[in-house]
Amino acid sequence: MEAIAPELPADSEENFASHLAGMGSFLIDPAGAARRVYSKWFWIAPLILFSVISIAASFVLMPMARHVMEIAPLPPNTSPEQYQKGMNVGLTIMRISMYFAPVVAALIFAIQTAVLFGASAAMSIKASFRQLFNLVTGCSLIQALAAIAGIVVLKGKGEVSTQAELRPALGLDIFLPETANKVLTAIVGYFSVFEIWWTIMMVLIFSVAFRVTKGKALAAILPLVFLSIALRALGAMFQR
Numbered sequence: 001m002e003a004i005a006p007e008l009p010a011d012s013e014e015n016f017a018s019h020l021a022g023m024g025s026f027l028i029d030p031a032g033a034a035r036r037v038y039s040k041w042f043w044i045a046p047l048i049l050f051s052v053i054s055i056a057a058s059f060v061l062m063p064m065a066r067h068v069m070e071i072a073p074l075p076p077n078t079s080p081e082q083y084q085k086g087m088n089v090g091l092t093i094m095r096i097s098m099y100f101a102p103v104v105a106a107l108i109f110a111i112q113t114a115v116l117f118g119a120s121a122a123m124s125i126k127a128s129f130r131q132l133f134n135l136v137t138g139c140s141l142i143q144a145l146a147a148i149a150g151i152v153v154l155k156g157k158g159e160v161s162t163q164a165e166l167r168p169a170l171g172l173d174i175f176l177p178e179t180a181n182k183v184l185t186a187i188v189g190y191f192s193v194f195e196i197w198w199t200i201m202m203v204l205i206f207s208v209a210f211r212v213t214k215g216k217a218l219a220a221i222l223p224l225v226f227l228s229i230a231l232r233a234l235g236a237m238f239q240r
Contacts, residue, residue: 120220149170173188182237
């Protein structure tokens with residue numbers, strides 16, 4: 001039978017500097033990260049760092065997105081004036097999203113935490129919303145690294161000319177042709193090094209923090225994985 005980790009004490013270092021120093025444990029140290037899960041205010045540090053990275057990535061991406069929109073062919077039954085107006089609206093939404101990155105990120109993490117909290121409750125796992133929020137925000141740093149990797153790939157390509165190129169392949173979609181079905185590409189593209197890394201760390205930290213087997217931890221995490229895949233597929237359906 002798989003051993004259950006002993007109960008962990010709450011993190012005794014309740015200061016911002018300690019939380020900053022402890023964020024790295026969510027990348028490589030499940031036991032250390034599990035202790036941070038019990039902290040009251042740990043989530044603030046990773047939320048700030050994730051937001052900073054998101055703002056920087058959006059700042060780099062925006063000129064590329066503008067260029068793609070400017071050279072894209074006009075949609076059917078759309079005048080140049082209408083297209084220009086739509087492009088301006090789209091860029092404005094991007095700017096607003098960039099400036100409100102902390103709020104947007106906090107909302108997304110709260111939704112993810114609610115899903116995880118519901119799954120945990122259904123499996124009789126004793127975990128508070130705050131503890132799970134710490135877990136979600138801490139592991140979001142892995143997803144922030146994925147955003148950095150995506151920008152590096154885009155900058156390495158040089159000029160970007162299509163919407164598809166704005167979403168560089170970081171997963172198994174790298175093996176699919178550009179003409180592949182968009183929904184299939186989105187689903188296959190989920191399985192990247194970063195998402196697999198994120199899933200593994202979520203499972204290991206959850207297992208240690210809440211004293212459950214890795215199998216039970218995986219069962220609690222899977223709804224988040226399925227939700228992410230479903231949202232990717234849904235987003236692909238609305239892409240031109």
